[in-house]
Amino acid sequence: MIRDQETQSLLEEGVRRFVSEVLVPAENEVAETDEIPQQIRDQMKELGLFGLALPEQYGGLGLTMEEEARIAMELGRTSPAFRSYIGTNNGIGSSGIVIDGTPEQKEQYLPRLASGDLIGSFALTEPEAGSDAGSLRTTAVRDGDHYIINGTKRFITNAPHAGIFTVMARSNPDIKGASGISAFIVEAGTPGLTIGKRDKKMGQKGAHTSDVIFENCRIPASQLIGGKEGVGFKTAMKVLDKGRLHISAVAIGAAKRMLSDALSFAKDRKQFGHPLVDFQLIQGMLADSKTEIYAAECMLLDAASRRDNGESVSALASCVKYFATEMCCRVADRAVQIHGGSGYVSEYAIERFYRDVRLFRLYEGTSQIQQIIIAKDLIKEGNI
Template identity: 55%
Template sequence: MDASDLDDVLASVREFIRQEVVPLEEQIDADDAIPDEIVAQCKAMGLYGFTIPEQYGGLGLAVAEEVELAMELGWTTPALRSLFGTNNGIAGHVLIEGGTEEQKKSWLPRLASGEVTASFGLTEAEAGSDPSTLSTVARRDGDDWVINGSKRYITNAPVADVIMVFARTNPDAPGNRGISTFLVPAGTPGLSTGPKDHKMGQFGAWTSDVHLDDVRVPAEAVVGGEAGIDNGFRIAAKCLAHGRVHIAAVCVGMAARLVHETVEYARARQAGGKPIAAFQLVQGMVADSVTDLHAGRALVRQAARAFDDGSDKVAGPAAAKYFCSEMVGRVADRAVQVHGGAGYMRGVAVERFYRDARLFRIYEGTSQIQQVIIARDALGPAARG
């Protein structure tokens, strides 16, 4: 995208978030839902397809461009980004990375417009960051596949029109091998979702269990067709690496908002006849958060450039996600501390962001999984003994 066009997109999104979404944050948190008018505006602005290639109706942003947008999205409740995050991220990229041309033409334009919402069905009760213990299975039955199993914590599952289901198609293959990905439309017999999860934070972003009981899909439902059989983990790994850079950028955006809230409160709050901003220990917390923010922003931009040029699509995304998800937790904690008792009260932005931020260290690979990826990349074969 041309630089001036990107600037226009960022300016429009910034205005939309700060003028339209921020005033509704408490309502979204209380109602556990994004208002319909906000959803409609997101579709009209092209937010459901900003990473989807232009030939399929999206904006086709490169990762270096995408992270600038993600940092703007991070300024408000992460439930907003979650509306369209799976279309642009781990679910949509399943098709971008591994789909046949027919699958791309059939699904990507509808993902980009928001006509269809997709979910990424990988996580299970005993298989999350490490899918080697995946227990959902798909067996061949004539020209069809029959899928059985359950998924856990699946974002947008209650409203998904299609779920990218990862299932073991070769039970004899070790570890991460022998896994395939299936396009399973909502309404397919045997496919059901559980009640919405009641989470610590990120209200308005819906997750639930997904159950597959003798779900029968045609051979064309295998992402990538015959070439995609037993290739699901490779596809998942590519999607997750891209998603980690994006999540890191969202964390930077949230950290920017938390620094803003902290600075404004420290300037306004009086103690002993002067603003608490005059106290050096408060200044120290603000300085630490500002420094964390700068470091996270620089790391995200570097990781995005390396992802785009192909020089680092493994350790860089992991390092960015690891640092920035941990960083925003520290910034949120300091923000609550500077606010004092007010920071522990519902209705105060930093209290809500403190709850929201905690999830970033868990999904799309826990911090511990990122440490393993980073260390193995640095240490090479020695890391495996």
């Protein structure tokens, strides 16, 4: 749902210009140093990018899902690290508080998340509980007016920078499934909370992940999201529904960038006395990429609009995430092929994008998990 087309167009144009003029020129520096320059972080704060999706009453822009998706597609046209740094504040790092937090929790944390003065992080995945989130082992034992948390979280985005963590932990050891899980807000610096070393990843330099370890980490009971035990898994799933649409938008934006780069290369590069675009096999790869990008974008905007209208879109979000991220990797592969040997060297951005976008098929639920969600919904609801 677009609330005001003129305002939305101006916002998209501003983000597009920021991406083209500031972020794209800094891609190589980020890839080489594994850091986002501080001046770019400051510019992101000035532009309000940390609060795009947060409610206006807390200092955010309050974008609808469709509006957010359109902005995320623009941000997807550059290194994923930039989007990742602001992404947790707009998505998984704040959504649990926005959706299910108490009024006091919202007042305490959302304004600082919206301004970028506080970085949020979502701590769900564990060494032995990734796709099967219901089997997590981190515990939160009630002790008077506090909870004591023990456990390890793995691959946690923005953990080295986070000021708060939304932590999923088992508050009722007698319930083995999802119903025993609760969600908590844990502030960085709390005794018993430590951050592991940064993970060395295949790609996405500048986007930092690490373990988050809890050893008798004692937090006030008031940090229980929503003040209610046993609903943390439901909170996590609602957070992931939104996050999957957001990641789909980023994947589509990345696919557009890769196709644009491949098209430019194919126009300039000559073989047998002709530009590559004159050859029909090259044209076929370009056409397939354009078609799949168009299909993914249509799926995304439809699902986002449905969510804005209050419909349950869990299965549709999985459809979009599954198709868009798989599509993005197919486009990446074609773009490398169009570049030929040049696509395998770091002189061209496609070599980096090829590695960066591979992660899209893993986080926010692997492609195989999306298939299971889609199939189960189809079997249960019968909606074709």
